[in-house]
Amino acid sequence: MIEYWEALLTSVPLTQVLVSLGVVAGGTLAGLLFEKLALKRLYHTVSRTSWDGDEIVVYSLRHVVTVWFALASIYFVILRRDIEPALAELLKDALLIAFVISVAVVTARIAAGLVRLYFSRVQGLPSSSLITNVLRTIIAALAALVILQSLGVRITPVLGALGIGGLAVALALQETLANLFAGIVIILSRQLRPHDFVKLSSGEEGYVQDISWRNTTIRELPNNMIIVPNSELASSIVTNYYQPARQMSVLLNVGVSYDSDLEHVEEVTVAVATEVMAEIEGGVPESRPFIRYNNFGDFSIDFTVIMQTSEVVSQYLIKHEFIKRLHRRYGEEGIEIPFPIRTIHSPGGRTGGNGVSAPDG
Secondary structure, eight states: OHHHHHHHHHTSOHHHHHHHHHHHHHHHHHHHHHIIIIIHHHHHHHTTSSOTHHHHHHHHTTTHHHHHHHHHHHHHHHHHSOOOHHHHHHHHHHHHHHHHHHHHHHHHHHHHHHHHHHHHHSTTOOOSHHHHHHHHHHHHHHHHHHHHHHTTOOHHHHHHHHHHHHHHHHHHTHHHHHHHHHHHHHHHHTOOOTTOEEEETTSOEEEEEEEOSSEEEEEOTTSOEEEEEHHHHHHSOEEETTSSOSOEEEEEEEEEOTTSOHHHHHHHHHHHHHHHHHHSTTBOTTSOOEEEEEEEOSSSEEEEEEEEESSGGGHHHHHHHHHHHHHHHHHHHTOOOOOOOOOOOOTTOEEOGGGOEEOOO
16 A cells, blocks of 8 residues: 555656645745735724624634635645546545644634633623633534545444443543533532632632633632632532622621720720721721620620721731721720639639639648
């Protein structure tokens, strides 16, 4: 067989080969010029329209137009030159395969670009990487079937074999497929998006980086990366601090002595909280802080201070500054934050200072 093709190729005159190569080179050069001049001008024209989809279509043709010009020149050579039927048939099959692959590349680019455009404009949708990868896989599979059908290969037995093989693969890759479909469900539910700050029921928290076909990556505040399988993420309890809004309440528990004037405590505490809201980054100046007394504790009257922050990570600086300023202000106003007190009684003992029992002797 190899000797047959060697004899076939060597039988072609050298002049005919050189002319054919010149025609192909000319067609390729024409394609390059078309991309540099016409296609570039067309892209600038559609960039001024209101719809960005036409830019995606034109941009997806880059480099492929040159390939189409080259394929067209090769086909012209096959039609115009006296080429052995076997060689001509071989070249036509190669052209068909190259053309189908190039069309699949353009289609995949357009599909991926339109999906990314849609995801960027619809609020609540996460990363589009999973959907674009699935689309590319489907387009590649369809292109392979078209090539097989065009080459005369019966695809019905192939589809049957793929069905049986697909069942076996599905059984072997249950976990992988579970992660894939879980990722699709997470994306379509619009409950997690890139850059959202989330906390898992297992305690991990951080910013969502991406949702891929297998896992979701979360970047912690110390700049570590957490890799969570999509199936586990879909079945766990997740707190999303960026939905329905980034602004959230900051709650801080405080206790004061039973001898305190509670009206005065409330006035001073709210004044400090209002000052923090206005001066500290991440505070919400237009919000009105307030407190709520909630418990008669063992050694203090307890209450909760409620403030607002622009996002979850800002609460740490707000709490830091509020505690410092409140401690200083309580000292100036004579408001006591009591220490824990325990009275211990022992048989035959005597009561020591501060209500603490002490043994005799």
